Structures are given as C-alpha cells and as structure tokens.
Amino acid sequence: MLLSVRWEEEKYEDGVKWKFLEHKGPYFPPEYHPLPDNVHFYYNGKKVKLSLAAEEVAVFFGQMLDHEYTTKKVFRNNFFIDWRKEMTDEERLLIEDLDKCDFGEIHAMHKAKVEARKNMTKEEKLVKANQKITDEYGYCLLDHHKERVGNFKIEPPGLFRGRGNHPKQGMLKKRLQPEDIIINCSKESCIPVPPAGHRWKEIRHDNTVTWLASWTENIQGSFKYVMLNANSKLKGEKDWQKYEVARRLKSCVDDIRNQYLQDLKSTDRRTRQRAVALYFIDKLALRAGNEKEEGETADTVGCCSLRVEHITLHEELDSSECVVEFDFLGKDSIRYYNKVPVIRKVFKNLKLFMENKKPGDELFDCLNTIKLNKHLSSLMPGLTAKVFRTYNASITLQQQLKELTNKSDCEAEKLLSYNRANRAVAILCNHQRAPPKSFEQSMANLQTKIDARKEQLALAKTELKQAKKEAKAKGSTDPKLVERKKAAVKRCEEQLLKMEVQATDREENKQIALGTSKLNYLDPRITVAWCKNMEVPIEKIYSKTLRDKFAWAIDMTDADFEF
DNA sequence: TCCGGGACTTAGAATTCTCGGA
DNA sequence: TCCGAGAATTCTAAGTCCCGGA
Incomplete structure (x- = not known):
C-alpha cells in the first residue's frame, strides 16, 4: 500500500509538472467472445447468424433491453444507423427495421450471466486475476x-x-x-x-x-x-491549491460584492449584465455556463448561457417582492428550479435585458464566460466563476457546522448535524440524485423497526419499575437485577434514538446527493477540524478513498482551522 | 477578439462490496 | 450463515477554463 506523500519535499519549477x-x-478490455451456439438473434421471426462485428453490436443493445434508453426514439435511431455500418452488405439488405429485431435470447443470456455471477465465490469472480491487472497496470x-x-x-x-x-x-x-x-x-x-x-x-x-x-x-x-488517482501528490497539491484560492476569495469577497452591486447601476449595459450574472453566481452558486455547440449535446445551460425562457419575473410572489423564478436544465440535464427574491436593482435590470426578446434569446446578450472570467481575474489573481461555488460551499459548511453542532450531543446527533450541514451545501449547489428505487420500502422497514423498538422500550421500562418495586418491598433476591434492567432501558433508548435519527436523515436525503460536494467543494480541513473538536472519528465522515484523497488535510489540520 | 484544441475538474449512474440482522 | 440494503467505488459523460494562432 502506498503511504501518503508529504508535500514540502520539492516544489515544482513554474510550468514543469514532473521530472520523471x-x-x-x-x-485493454478483453476481445469480444462470440455468442454460444444456443443463443440466437432473430429478424422478422427468422433465425439469423450475424457476422462477428454486427453480432457484437447487437449484444450491446440486447444487454440494455431493460433500460429505458432502448425505448427512446433517438437512441434507437442512432443505434440502428451505427449498427448497420457494422453489418455486411448481405446483413444490411436483410435487416432494415429495428422493430423486427428480436434480441430476446441475447438479453436472457446476459441476465443469466449476471445472475450466475451473483452466486459465484470470490475466486470464481476472478478477484485474484483482477488484482493482478491492478498490480500490473x-x-x-x-x-x-x-x-x-x-x-x-x-x-x-x-x-x-x-x-x-x-x-x-x-x-x-x-x-x-x-x-x-x-x-x-x-x-x-x-x-x-x-x-x-x-x-x-x-x-x-x-x-x-x-x-x-x-x-x-x-x-x-x-x-x-x-490520469493519476485522486490520492496522488499531483492531484492532492492541485486540490489544496483550489481551496487556497477559495480562501483568498474569502478575504476580498466583500469588496467584490460591493463592486458588483455598484455595477448594477452602471450606464454600460455590458457592465450591468456582468453584475447581474455575478450576483446569481455568488448568491445561487450557478455554474459559469459556457457556450455549447448546438445539436452536439443535450440543451443545457449555466449562468451566462441562460435564455429568456429560463426565468420568469414576479413583482410579487408568496408575499415576497421581486421574485425570479428559475427553471432550466443544468449540467447532466439536472433541473434547476428555484424561486428567489432578489434586490430591486437586479430585478429591474432583468426586465430590461428581457425587453423585446423572444423566449429562445440569450438573457445576457452582451456577456459570456470569457468576459466574465477576464473581469474576475482582474479583481483577484486566479479568480474564476467556479471559485465562487467552492467558496460558498465551503463557507456554508463551516457556518452550518458551527450553528448546528453541540459538543454535548451524542455521536449520532453530531453526525446528523454534519449531514445537515453537508445537505445545505448540496442544496445550494443543486446536487440531486434519483430517489433510490426501494426508498419507500426501506423507509417503511425502518419505521417497523422503530415501532418494535418502542414497544421493547415500554416493556423494559415496565420491567424496571417492577424490579424496583420488588427490591424495595422485600429486598431483592438478585441484587443486580435493578441495575441490569436500568441498563436494558438505556440501551433501548439509545438504539431508538439512533434509528429515529437515521430515519430523519434518510428522509431529508431522499433526492439529494451529498457525495459530490464532499468530494469536490468542501475544504476537507473544515471537516478534519470539526472532527477533532467534536471528538468524532474521521472514519465516520470519510470513506477509505476519501481519507486517501484528503490525506494532505488530515495530516496538516489542527482543531482551530478556519476556512 | 474570436475560435477551436486541449487539459483538467465535476457529475450522477452503474456496479461492486460490506455489514448487520434474520 | 445467508441475504439484501446501503455504502463505497468505479465509470465515463459533461462541465470549466486556458492557450495559442489567425
């Protein structure tokens, strides 16, 4: 196993990343193995033996049959076009309609393989062979x-x-x-x-x-x-630098905020657009929003590429004034939906920017990420739009941890507080996930357990009362009985609390992904310092992989670290 | 100033592993 | 000991941002 590397050993010359x-x-993944003789592909009800190249591609599709992708028109069309390119002339002549293709046996074979693998021992799963590959490559x-x-x-x-x-x-x-x-x-x-x-x-x-x-x-x-693993020196140093830049922003963010608030009043439309965009990036942690080539990717946007159709202005909404309603698809086509009260100057500017435009027109027609970042780097070296996300995420974690945790809480409560602080960041950054498939079921199961434990607790309490009574009345036959009953009640209470906390945590986490912010946005030194202060083992927060990645922070951080 | 190439970080889904309870 | 849920890890797509040349 590799030991973590220390960072002071050598400083790289500017521009030179490594010496050796x-x-x-x-x-390389293994070659394609042809289908066994008892698995066939059918076209229009007739058995067809495909050429090797066409067969391999057919298998890709057959394996995915349970997936929603294979029902989508675009997916099917693109697949069919590319599949036909792999076919022989003869095959192309025959296979003209994807709807007439039957991948059933291929699909069944794949499912059987997956099932068989589940029941394999470690040895059969070639754990050792895989380890050998890892060792070598x-x-x-x-x-x-x-x-x-x-x-x-x-x-x-x-x-x-x-x-x-x-x-x-x-x-x-x-x-x-x-x-x-x-x-x-x-x-x-x-x-x-x-x-x-x-x-x-x-x-x-x-x-x-x-x-x-x-x-x-x-x-x-x-x-x-x-590239190298995240626990490498090269990546670790980069990571550390990223958080140091974010910390530098902390020291000048007030000035920058004052500046863009001033800029909202500028006579120059470009300056006002930049100021409004910056206001969004800072307040809502929006991504920069680079331009994208049309038709090459899904239609998603970030701050600078917002279109008129993505926001709705409300003079008044839910008893707030000047509310901007955002509704757009961001990175990975994750929906961003938010109703945000903004200051009047921002609201007025937005109205002006939207004047005489069609829904598909750019909101910030005088702005792009290059201009925005050029401006930011003039305010602070190394400052770009994404630094605001890092800064706001980390500072939010620190504030929330201060607000939510008490040293006197038990460990389960401390961990719930940590997760809540983490969650506040994930919500800010709009890190979502699809609710787990079995979510409802697993919540119900947990509730059943909680109910059972409650009954058990009630019983334990009754027994304790009884034991006390008996001890008082006739002097106990078993002098330690009361003590034992007390311990049982306590144990029950602790377990119940732990489960209830777990249920709360899970419910609040249904559609929120905590991992992304933990991995990419939260300065690990905040977490390390908190763990030290709260006497929570770091293993409770960081998995093995994260402890390796953040070895630099775990090594260097004292309890009094401030982001 | 604009554009495309290039290198790197950030992202959720898919897959694999692990651990606690029956 | 076995099973399954949830955690951890892997995978690779999708962003950001910089650079150099016209």
Missing part, C-alpha cells in the same frame, strides 16, 4: 514515488449513454486499439510495450501535462485521458 514518469500503459512511478493510476482501464466499446435529451445517445462507441492511443512518459523511462502485434499511435514526452495516455473519443471527437 514511467508506467505500463493502459489495460494500476501504478506508475512519478518523481521517485509509486503512485496509483486513476482510470488505467481503456473504456470498453458500447452504446453511448448521453445524459438527458442527448442527440447522440445510442451511437456506437468504438473499440479502441493501441493504434488510437498516445502514450506520455519520460524519455529515459522504460517505454510501455504495446499489446502483441500492435503499436501505439504516438509516444510523447510532455512533462507539462499530467496524463499518461490519451485518445480521441469517436462520438464527440473530444479527448480522453488516463
């Missing part, structure tokens, strides 16, 4: 340190699963070959050996970047990278 990098190259040597590689496995082929209403969903993600992969490593290192009979696309020695391998993905034409 050696690795084995990425791991999962590590690299970076400036004399052995470091874990994050995603050392090349992405297997499959059907593209874009989020939301993605125009390219269902397209074929092609199998990657070594010939597609660029390797990056030191000149003087052992160059990774490509799989037998293959060669790499290119070998590069660029020490100003942190990736070990890269390729161009065939759906959007974007780059993909093999």
